[in-house]
Amino acid sequence: MQFKHIIGQEAVKQRLMATVRDNRVSHAQLFLGPEGSGSLALAVAYAQYLSCEDKQDRDSCSVCSSCRKYEKLVHPDLHFSYPFFAKDKNDTALSFIEQWREAFLANPYLNLDLWRGYLDAENKQANINIAECHQIIKKLSFKPFESAYKVLILWLPEYLEKEGNSLLKIIEEPQPNTLFLLVAQNQDQILNTILSRTQLVKIPALAYDDIKLDLMENHHQTELAASEIAYLSNGNMTEALAMLKQSDKGFHALFVQWLRLCYGNKGSEIMAFVDQAAKLGRENQKNFLRYGISFIRECCLLMAGAGSLVHLPPQELDTAQKMTGVMNTAMAQAISAELEKAHYHVERNANPKILFLDVSLQIVKVLNFKTLPLGTHYIPN
Known part of the structure; x- marks a missing residue:
C-alpha cells in the first residue's frame, strides 16, 4: 500500500514521512480516526515506507523486495492483530490471516461489518483474546528478519479488554526496532494503560472534495452522482463505497x-x-x-x-x-x-x-x- 493510493489526508502523509526522514519514529503510535478515514491504510503505507529499500521523496518505491511483499501483506516483519470471532479459546489472528489479507486487499477502508462478512461469525462477539495477546508477545520477542523494523499493526484496540494489560511491558520496553501501530476509532474505549503509552496521530474524516474526486476518477461516477454520494457519506469512504453498490x-x-x-x-x-x-x-x-x-x-x-x-x-x-x-x-x-x-x-x-x-x-x-x-x-x- 503506497500513500498515493490513499484518498486525501495529504497533511497526515507528509507528517508521517517526515518522522522517517528525520529519524523520529516513535515505537508505539495510535492512529486515531473515524470510520472510513483511511487510518488503517495509512498505517500499512507508513510501515511500507519505513521498510522500503529505496525511499522516494513522497512515497515508497513499490518495486524493491520489501515493497513487493508489503503490497501482498506477506512481509515476514509485518504482523497484524485484529478482532475476530473465536471458535476455540486458542484461536489467534493467525487463524484468520488469509481472510484478513483478502479483506484488506479488496477494500483498505475496511470496517468491522465488512470484516465480519469474511468470517463465520454466527452470533459471536468480536474480541482480541488472551491467546492473541500471548501470540503478539511471542512474535515480537524476535529480532526483525529482513527489514530494519518489525511492525505490528493492531486494528481496533477497543476490542482489547483487561487481557490487553498483558501487552504493557512489551509496548513500554519493546525489542530494538520494533514498531507498534494501533489503529482505533474511539479513544474512550481503549484501555487507559495502553493509551498512555502511545503517541497520538490524529486522522480527520475525509474531505467532501477528496471523496467526490475519487468517485469520479476511479469509480467512473458522473459529477452529479459523485456529489450526492460524497455528500451522503459525510467523510466516510467506507459508506461511499457501500453506496456505489x-x-x-x-x-x-x-x-x-x-x-x-x-x-x-x-x-x-x-x-x-x-x-x-x-x-x-x-x-x-x-x-x-x-x-x-x-x-x-x-x-x-x-x-x-x-x-x-x-x-x-x-x-x-x-x-x-x-x-x-x-x-x-x-x-x-x-x-x-x-x-x-x-x-x-x-x-x-x-x-x-x-x-x-x-x-x-x-x-x-x-x-x-x-x-x-x-x-x-x-x-x-
Whole structure:
C-alpha cells in the first residue's frame, strides 16, 4: 500500500514521512480516526515506507523486495492483530490471516461489518483474546528478519479488554526496532494503560472534495452522482463505497416529493409514497433517510446565515433555499429528529410500511399543522 493510493489526508502523509526522514519514529503510535478515514491504510503505507529499500521523496518505491511483499501483506516483519470471532479459546489472528489479507486487499477502508462478512461469525462477539495477546508477545520477542523494523499493526484496540494489560511491558520496553501501530476509532474505549503509552496521530474524516474526486476518477461516477454520494457519506469512504453498490433511486427528487406531500397533507399520495419507500430495500432506505438528514441540516445552515458552509449542487441548493421559506429552525430540528429515529429503526429491521407511514404523519404535523410531534407546543409562523 503506497500513500498515493490513499484518498486525501495529504497533511497526515507528509507528517508521517517526515518522522522517517528525520529519524523520529516513535515505537508505539495510535492512529486515531473515524470510520472510513483511511487510518488503517495509512498505517500499512507508513510501515511500507519505513521498510522500503529505496525511499522516494513522497512515497515508497513499490518495486524493491520489501515493497513487493508489503503490497501482498506477506512481509515476514509485518504482523497484524485484529478482532475476530473465536471458535476455540486458542484461536489467534493467525487463524484468520488469509481472510484478513483478502479483506484488506479488496477494500483498505475496511470496517468491522465488512470484516465480519469474511468470517463465520454466527452470533459471536468480536474480541482480541488472551491467546492473541500471548501470540503478539511471542512474535515480537524476535529480532526483525529482513527489514530494519518489525511492525505490528493492531486494528481496533477497543476490542482489547483487561487481557490487553498483558501487552504493557512489551509496548513500554519493546525489542530494538520494533514498531507498534494501533489503529482505533474511539479513544474512550481503549484501555487507559495502553493509551498512555502511545503517541497520538490524529486522522480527520475525509474531505467532501477528496471523496467526490475519487468517485469520479476511479469509480467512473458522473459529477452529479459523485456529489450526492460524497455528500451522503459525510467523510466516510467506507459508506461511499457501500453506496456505489446500491441502485440510484434519485434521493433528492424523492425526498423533496415526500416533503411536499406532507406539507400539503396529501393522504392518498402519502400512502403511495409509503408503498414506494417500502420497496427500496433496507440499504437504500438507510441511504434515503441519511440523505434527508443531511439535506435538512443544510437547510438549517442556510437559516443560520452560514451559506458558505453548504455543500449542495445548484438544483438542490435552490430547493433548500425555498424550503427555508416554509419552515423555521425548530421545525427543521423536529423533522431531522424523526428521520434519525427512522434510520435507527430501519437498521433494526422495523416494518418499513409502518415506519414510513408513522414518520410521514409526524412530518405532516410539523409542516402542515405547524406543531411539534408531541402536539403541545405550537410553532409561530
